[in-house]
Amino acid sequence: MTANETVSWYESGLPTRERKTRGHFSTPPALVEQILDACNYTPACDLSQIRVLDPACGGGNLLAGAAQRLLAFSKEANLPQKKRLSLIQHNLWGFDPDPISCFLAEMQLRTLLSMDDSLNERRPPSPLHIHQADGLAFPWEQSQPVDLFLANPPYLAAKNNDLSCYRSSWQHGQVDSYLLFLDLALRIVRPGGWIALILPDPVLARANATHERRTLLRETTIRYLWHLSGVFPAYVGAVVLIAQKLPPPAMHQIAWRRGRWQRDATVEAVPDAIIPVHASAITQASLYRQPGAEMRYLLSDACSPQHLLARRLHEFLCEVPIKENPVFAPLNSLALIRRGEELSKDNALLLPEATGDREECYPVLRGGVDLRPYEKPTGRYWIKREAIKKNLERYCKPKLLVVKSTGVLQAALDLDGHVVLQTLYMLLLRNEKAQGDDLYFLLALLNSRLLRTYIYMVQTAYKWVQPQIEQHVLGHLPIPTAATPEKEKIVAYARKLLAVCGDLSPVVKLEVESKEGGSKAELEWQAIYEEQERAICALYQAALTEGRLIPEFPDKGVSYG
Incomplete structure (x- = not known):
């Protein structure tokens, strides 16, 4: 030896x-x-x-x-x-x-x-x-x-x-x-x-x-x-x-x-x-x-075009901090971001079916295993009311859910009041009067190739094992503030994708490229998603162009001093 x-x-x-x-x-x-x-x-x-x-x-x-x-x-x-x-x-x-x-x-x-x-x-x-x-x-x-x-x-x-x-x-x-x-x-x-x-x-x-x-x-x-x-x-x-x-x-x-x-x-x-x-x-x-x-x-x-645009977006935000930004708002200024119950997905408090008084049991989403973009989430486990430690009212409201322990940004819309575990972030709109359009708008952005590329390039790629999306990173995601025709299109496309997604089995993944031979629903889903992507890229490009034209924020340059 x-x-x-x-x-x-x-x-x-x-x-x-x-x-x-x-x-x-x-x-x-x-x-x-x-x-x-x-x-x-x-x-x-x-x-x-x-x-x-x-x-x-x-x-x-x-x-x-x-x-x-x-x-x-x-x-x-x-x-x-x-x-x-x-x-x-x-x-x-x-x-x-x-x-x-x-x-x-x-x-x-x-x-x-x-x-x-x-x-x-x-x-x-x-x-x-x-x-x-x-x-x-x-x-x-x-x-x-x-x-x-x-x-x-x-x-x-x-x-x-x-x-x-x-x-x-x-x-x-x-x-x-x-x-x-x-x-x-x-x-x-x-x-x-x-x-x-x-x-x-x-x-x-x-x-x-x-x-x-x-x-x-x-x-x-x-x-x-x-x-x-x-x-x-x-x-x-x-x-x-x-x-x-x-x-x-x-x-x-x-x-x-x-x-x-x-x-x-x-x-x-x-x-x-x-x-x-x-x-x-x-x-x-x-x-x-x-x-x-x-x-x-x-x-x-x-x-790729998404990489180039994501890099431009990051460079702009380095020059003009998000809190001082006239063309972007941080996600946490639009939505309250909270984690779910501090339980593991195999905790004994999670039940495979509702027991006892069914009205006192609530369906649970355990994490990314129960979420798919544009698919209606379905809880396969239940939890009793007395085991829920956090604000039950938050769970019952319409909300977006974002997977925490992942290298890929992905979100789903929950309109059915699921309780969620700490492996998911809950996004509750601060302006409840604008629930409809804003929920669908943010759903589209959080599932876009652009923001997924942005998150990967600036955070999750730098941890090989068990990457996570930190709450402060999610909260500072840049959301365009201007009301534009692109925003209206994005909301309409997101509603269509949710409707079409119900006819897909299995759900088409976001990474998939258009290909011949798919089912009618798959091809329709792909076509709508690509149109939505073009609208999202156009929205961010317009915001970056507008931001560059504002004279109060000059390029700060680089110094090693």
Whole structure:
């Protein structure tokens, strides 16, 4: 068994709960190789002066990858044996609070040295700089700057771990552990040095990472951003950030890739690799100008009319905040947004049929499983009156329902007074006198390709596992305010779609394109939906054009200051 296989064996033997609690997921060796290539840490370069630090080294996969390249460089440079050993001693540093992880990391390095045929002395140097210590608590200000900060830090949420001892004066809200390591890298890497971090994908857009993103985008030149699924057996996607600690040139482009991590240890011809779903580039300045410096890389990937219009819409809203906007109103100014009962869909309080006094039982919608756009929702479970904790009057009113735990915006109209669970948002119109048209208008917008693309590009795409539409994001969706002929058309089309949808079995999905051979009802549904889409795009284009003509809101431009 190789040293790397021993590390894998140790990790796989840990209980799942303990692995999650400790954030114990090692980096695949193939990904280590790609990261080192991206940092120009290759045997063809002079590696003799590059000090490598992994402050959360775990079993040592990242350090082992660096050690192999350092040995290859020293062999190519024909350095004396003593010099080769000293390079390993002085250039590679690892910290971890877990003693077993430190033992495994040192074993990996010593195994590499013992297997190197160019070293006559098989007894590896002592000591190696693998330390059982908290890398976040070390007094780095008293040591030499780091040349290459190489880390896959644990993802420990502050809500489940006491991280208060690390809190800095500027930090607010939830401070997760990976943000502390990102902050450490930004502080201790020398000018011109490299930062290579594997982070959970909430770093891309979550509000609590705003300060770190702004500092990263302002003070470093990000070379690569890889957003990957399937790297670790954990409920989170991975983001690989490769950056050089240099102020970014004005028009610098970040190369980004979005894809699945392919694992195949049994077939040598198919090594571990990134299988890209998308790949492109985006200017670093355009990320810095985002309201919270969000790394919305998909804004560069405009490949359809909906993508182009969604990007224009987002750019306009970055210049003119929605609360100051004369042509758009936030959705929450038109509708009260509330969640349903705080119960899971398999809760024992949900009954498969009405029991006892039927008048005291209410039909329940459990979530996206019971909702289809433009289809009348039907509750297949029931709940007793005494089990309902929230305002029953709200459930009885006409309302729109939006699925929360999804990456795709979708809404349904409920006119039958269903009780709903917390996996659904309820939208109750603030102006009850305008119930009819406004309900159908919002139903159409919330199921449109345009707003679905907008939500995906600015929020849900940046969380691979269990994406969710946050309530504040839904509440700030831009709704055109002008009364136009397009709005009247949209309302009429939405009413028609609801009528036609009842004749479809199964319901036609919104993604479907017009095709020959469908039933009469399907073809009619598709034709109406496409007409509605054209009207919605025309409505938003007109609002954007009007907004651009208003002189009080000039383009604010971009500054890294």
